[in-house]
Amino acid sequence: MTLLAVERIKLFSTRSPWWCTLLALALPIGLASIIAANSNSDFPLTVSLTQTGYTFGLIVIMVLAALAITTEYRFGTIKSTFQAVPNRTAPLVAKAVVVTLLAGVVGEAAAFGALGISKLIKPDVALTLSSSTEWRNVAGVGLVYACGALLALGVGMLIRQTAGAVSILLVWALLAENLVTLIPKIGVKIQAWLPFHVADHFLNGGEPTPRGRDGGPAAVVYHLSPWGSLLYFAGVSLAVLIIGIVVTNKRDA
Incomplete structure (x- = not known):
């Protein structure tokens, strides 16, 4: 608990x-x-449409997560942390818990806030969460934000520099995954396994999103169920975080 308080x-x-x-x-x-x-x-306004801007919030949350670790290297506070706690894994895990919880809370607040303001602006439109898909569209945003924060923390541990870590996250999420479809024959097949597109599939149940439509003329065929897609995205994020922790333990602070 002390480490959690310190990281907070x-x-x-x-x-x-x-x-x-x-x-x-x-x-x-x-x-x-x-x-x-x-x-x-x-x-027409739909529940899914109210969540169109979740991607922009996700990008900001990943920047926040990357900053949480890279600024410690920038200002040298990570050395003091590791001197106080020789077991480097403990403070890194504590940081991951704090940042992930924050990301999840912000994601839920943003999602339900977007739904709520849409209801206020268009009170005559039925925007009730009457199905499991609609609940996943909204309540699932916090889970995606939490996973994205884990991934960004792992990238930050590996890169250590704010500019480099943020650049990699932005280029990968906003550009690289969409450009994959330009690869002849296999581009769409590869895209079905890319983490941020899989996260889209979890939230939207495989329905095309604005980012997916811009990816190319061919539709992406996902091989995982929506909840399986979340587990896949979480697994990728956790793997990157674990690699970051392992590398951090082997490097000089």
Whole structure:
């Protein structure tokens, strides 16, 4: 518990986590309000559509998670931590727990906030969570944010530099996974196993999302169920985190 308290204090001792948290809430909720305000009979508002901006919040949360570890290397506080706790795995796991919990809470707040503001703007539209798919569309956002934070922490442990870690996360999530479809014949097959597309599949049940439609003319055929997709994304994120912890234990601080 002491390590958890220490990591919580360290996380919120700088301004960047506060700004990232606010931005991760503002982007999905703001985009949902714009979509709701401009929806009509030709562009009907749905529960899934209110969550369109979740990707932007996810990117911000991953930046927050990467900063949580890379700023310690930048300012040298990681050395003091490892001197106080020789077992390096313990504080790293504590940091992962704190950041993951924060990411999950922010994800749920952003998702239900986006749904709530859409209801306020369009009270005549039925936006009730009446099916398991609709519950997954909304409540699942927090789970995806939590997994994304784990992945970003692992990347931060491996890279150590903020610019490098953030660049890798942004390029991979926003560009690389979509460009894979340009590979002839096998591009779409590969894309079905890429982590962020699999996360999309969990939230949307395989329905095309704006990012998926931009990926190319061919539809992606997923081989996992929505909940299997979440387990896959969580497994990839956990694997990257474990690799980061192992490498950190072997490197000089």
